[in-house]
Amino acid sequence: MFFTTQLLEWNHQHNSRTMPWKGIKDPYRIWLSEIILQQTRVEQGQPYYERFITTYPTIQDLAAAPDEAVFRLWQGLGYYARCKNMLAAARQVVQSYQGRFPDTYEAIQSLKGVGPYTAAAIASFAFNSHHAVLDGNVFRVLSRYFGIDTPVDSTAGKKEFAALAQELLPAGQSAVYNQSIMDFGASICKPQQPLCPQCPLSKKCVALRQQIVALLPVKSKKLVIKKRYFYYIVLDYKGQVFIRKRTGNDIWQNLHEFILLETPSPITVQELQASSGFKALLQDVFYTVQGISPAFKQQLTHQTIHSQFLLLSAAKKPAITNYMAVPINRLNNYAFPKTITDFLENKSLGLF
DNA sequence: AACCCGGGGGG
DNA sequence: CCCCCAGGGTT
Numbered sequence: 001m002f003f004t005t006q007l008l009e010w011n012h013q014h015n016s017r018t019m020p021w022k023g024i025k026d027p028y029r030i031w032l033s034e035i036i037l038q039q040t041r042v043e044q045g046q047p048y049y050e051r052f053i054t055t056y057p058t059i060q061d062l063a064a065a066p067d068e069a070v071f072r073l074w075q076g077l078g079y080y081a082r083c084k085n086m087l088a089a090a091r092q093v094v095q096s097y098q099g100r101f102p103d104t105y106e107a108i109q110s111l112k113g114v115g116p117y118t119a120a121a122i123a124s125f126a127f128n129s130h131h132a133v134l135d136g137n138v139f140r141v142l143s144r145y146f147g148i149d150t151p152v153d154s155t156a157g158k159k160e161f162a163a164l165a166q167e168l169l170p171a172g173q174s175a176v177y178n179q180s181i182m183d184f185g186a187s188i189c190k191p192q193q194p195l196c197p198q199c200p201l202s203k204k205c206v207a208l209r210q211q212i213v214a215l216l217p218v219k220s221k222k223l224v225i226k227k228r229y230f231y232y233i234v235l236d237y238k239g240q241v242f243i244r245k246r247t248g249n250d251i252w253q254n255l256h257e258f259i260l261l262e263t264p265s266p267i268t269v270q271e272l273q274a275s276s277g278f279k280a281l282l283q284d285v286f287y288t289v290q291g292i293s294p295a296f297k298q299q300l301t302h303q304t305i306h307s308q309f310l311l312l313s314a315a316k317k318p319a320i321t322n323y324m325a326v327p328i329n330r331l332n333n334y335a336f337p338k339t340i341t342d343f344l345e346n347k348s349l350g351l352f
Numbered sequence: 353a354a355c356c357c358g359g360g361g362g363g
Numbered sequence: 364c365c366c367c368c369a370g371g372g373t374t
Contacts, residue, residue: 037369044360044368078358081372115371135369155353182369191367192363221354223366249373251357300358301367338359356373363365 002204003145004170004177010188010200011180017187020049022179027101027126028059031111034118035086039079042186048077060099063090071254071335080254085113103127116162124174132165133178134158137185142168143217144189147206151220223302229266230307232340233259233278235287237314242323243334251303256334258309259323269310284319287312293346298339307339 021033036045056062074083089111102108109119123129139152150157170177188195196202207213235242243256261277293309
């Protein structure tokens with residue numbers, strides 16, 4: 001088939017994308033790289049990958065690690081459910097598979113945090129198993145080359161593209177082919193300004209012939225961005241501050257935070273102190289205001305979060321439930337969201 | 353099927 | 364400001 005042969009030929013001639021996990025056969029390293037790279041750019045994920053491999057050279061090392069140490073190593077990478085699931089999967093492999101990474105697509109996908117894409121990637125890269133990968137690159141390349149306008153974020157689209165991708169997969173070459181199509185999508189058939197003039201597939205590309213390259217792939221869902229206002233109370237008592245671990249499935253699950261009050265709209269510090277939530281939390285606390293931080297703004301994919309930190313010093317030991325008192329110089333043992341990390345590292349505020 | 357989850361980079 | 368990124372889990 002023209003598409004497949006041209007793609008493999010392009011890979012043979014031009015591909016020079018080098019990554020530490022490329023071409024290796026160790027399923028642990030492949031799995032780790034794939035988890036880190038979910039919805040994450042290669043340049044952003046690579047340093048994390050290297051730190052994880054250095055810190056946890058084997059899956060046994062990772063499975064035996066304390067949760068908090070792993071979350072701390074993951075800090076800043078985002079999508080923290082990945083970290084939780086990664087730990088669960090490592091322990092799954094050690095306990096249910098005697099530490100030997102499963103070698104079939106079905107068993108691999110049964111691991112926590114491993115879906116269709118990641119299972120196909122591991123199965124093909126590590127075991128040359130006949131499963132086509134379907135990621136953002138593949139959606140883009142196939143939708144353009146074959147001129148398919150089915151929305152890629154629909155169930156019908158996923159089925160259609162998955163079947164096509166599998167059909168194109170050459171026998172016995174799944175590892176190199178899967179690697180090729182993703183590299184090709186990342187370097188030639190890019191989301192913006194694709195390099196059509198030098199594309200080895202341009203001769204038969206439907207989207208190029210119809211001049212709809214920039215319109216593909218089609219996505220149907222529209223993004224709604226919420227605004228949220230966080231007020232963090234940094235309550236200090238004799239060099240210790242109160243933090244807790246976020247639970248549930250909301251943003252920043254399993255990361256830590258200071259005492260938090262959230263409001264639907266921005267308010268002043270005076271209004272905050274007068275609010276019922278503030279009084280309920282700090283009603284029995286005798287404190288003095290030590291400082292007020294500037295407003296921090298963080299733009300996330302689906303929400304904009306404005307945060308402000310209010311530094312309080314307690315005169316007597318506060319009775320705050322659900323939070324733990326941690327010495328300030330021990331805060332670096334805990335994983336925090338980017339906003340709090342930025343706050344803690346901003347020495348110019350003179351807060352600590 | 354709809355919705356949720358971070359952070360960074362580029363135009 | 365927008366979009367995209369080697370997606371997956373929950374409801």
